[in-house]
Amino acid sequence: MKATLFLRSLGISFLSLSLVVSSCTKQHSEDISLNGQKANKAEGTADVGILATATVDANTVQQTIQGFGGMSVPIWIGDLTADQRTKAFSTSGIGMSILRVMVPTSSSQFAAEKATIDAAKGYGAKVIATAWNAPSSMMDGSYLRASAWGDYAAHLRAYTQAVGGVYALSPWNEPNYLASEWMHGTATEIANFVAAQGDNCGAPIMCPEPFNMDQTFINTYLSNATAKSKTLFVSGHIYGKTPYNLGSIGKSVWMTEHYTNSSISGNDWPNAMNAAKEIHDCMTAGWAAYVWWYIRRFYGPIDENSNITKVGYVMAHFARYVRPGYTKIACSANPSTGVYTTAYKSGSKIVIVAINTNTAVTYQSFSIIGVTVNSFNRYVTTSSSNLAASNFSISNNAFGINLPASSITTLVSN
Known part of the structure; x- marks a missing residue:
């Protein structure tokens, strides 16, 4: 919390911080809200100790599921x-x-x-x-x-x-x-x-x-x-x-x-x-x-x-x-405090499963390597919803989304 107040006193948002952390991708990450619109992730976002990009590498194939x-x-x-x-x-x-x-x-x-x-x-x-x-x-x-x-x-x-x-x-x-x-x-x-x-x-x-x-x-x-x-x-x-x-x-x-x-x-x-x-x-x-x-x-x-x-x-x-027959591919397993991600592929299709164990909405940025993705179908389950569906587009193989508090989200590329 002290770090958060310090950043805010400098006028630095969580979005800016996440872009700095993920600057090696040299790509812009947008925060896509649950209704598919851009959102300001500085509002209502968890104060996490680690805030880093989850990198999905389709070139690094692991076990066959x-x-x-x-x-x-x-x-x-x-x-x-x-x-x-x-x-x-x-x-x-x-x-x-x-x-x-x-x-x-x-x-x-x-x-x-x-x-x-x-x-x-x-x-x-x-x-x-x-x-x-x-x-x-x-x-x-x-x-x-x-x-x-x-x-x-x-x-x-x-x-x-x-x-x-x-x-x-x-x-x-x-x-x-x-x-x-x-x-x-x-x-x-x-x-x-x-x-x-x-x-x-x-x-x-x-x-x-x-x-x-x-x-x-x-x-x-x-x-x-x-x-x-x-x-x-x-x-x-x-x-x-x-x-x-x-x-x-x-x-x-x-x-x-x-x-x-x-x-x-x-x-x-x-x-x-x-x-x-x-x-x-x-x-x-x-x-x-x-x-x-x-x-x-x-x-x-x-x-x-x-x-x-x-x-x-x-x-x-x-x-x-x-x-x-899908294969697990390399993905940051714990990119942010309380957030756990795995990724899978079948041909050019990518599936990402993200679990947010935090008690507040948590913004998570993603970067994809090895396959081009333009959009995702999203499915979210929380204590009050089951597989709630939406979709969103991405650009330059990078994006960010708000993960609802205590939730599991599956992203399936189109």
Whole structure:
């Protein structure tokens, strides 16, 4: 605040300051208000400690995005309705492009998954399946018997054949979470199983799906060269862990399960903003996918009354507009205090997602390198609005916009 008063005493506006900071672009940045008109950003703008241009570099390609999705477990909480499937997977709804399902221990329950699987695939979604347990006849306490490996692979294959079109399969769910009631396993054991039986499970393998996205567990698994060669991508869950880059492991990384808070409504806006920041962090860590826990649950993206919640609208800011096959491109991750940005491209199309965690309107300037953009469609969600749409033009690949207080904004180039 003292710095702000000092600047004002000198007659220097925030706009002037932002132009000085971004002078290396030698381009003029306009503040576009929510109605598409120029605005004076010195008024009603947050006093931020850092005010710098977010540079989007389309020439610097990072990970390929595989999608955003959620979990359905009919044998635990009932299947999604037709309306809920449409709201989850269509791009007029949330736009999820990944469905995660459970492999039941009994073949009599395989059909419970199929209706939602078929609907999701109909919208172009990838289906990934995880087994919590092997059939009890193959288990020794909480562990899979080595003598039952072939039988377990046959069980998994029977499931994939029954439901059809499984993109990838995980034989274990959080095998390192020993407090759980589901099947345990060491990284070495799981790698040995995949090396021996990975080709017999009916679908490509996603492994090792550890709790905490435990890198030691992942690295130990990948040290088995045969298992690694039979693994389509690395998967894991971030409970208790801030997303981080796993380094050059030679595999795409998918975050296949998490939720922010199971005791708070999905319509609680601060909680939804936490989800927005979490997805941003996963993408910034270099990961290819983000999968929420239950699709339909009061704390999730769709509630029990089939309404898309605030968490769902936050997910839509990524899932609707950053489609499978888009690539993440270099973008200033935290250009201003409280502002977090990521950017993506498909051909010449650019998508920018900006999250403003500040409690006041915050002006953010942008500069784009590597592709020419003339205008954007803008979608904004706040505590009181959902995907409010507008558009604006830019010049010289530079612009600035006011980000509403506590909001998420997606910009899609035309």
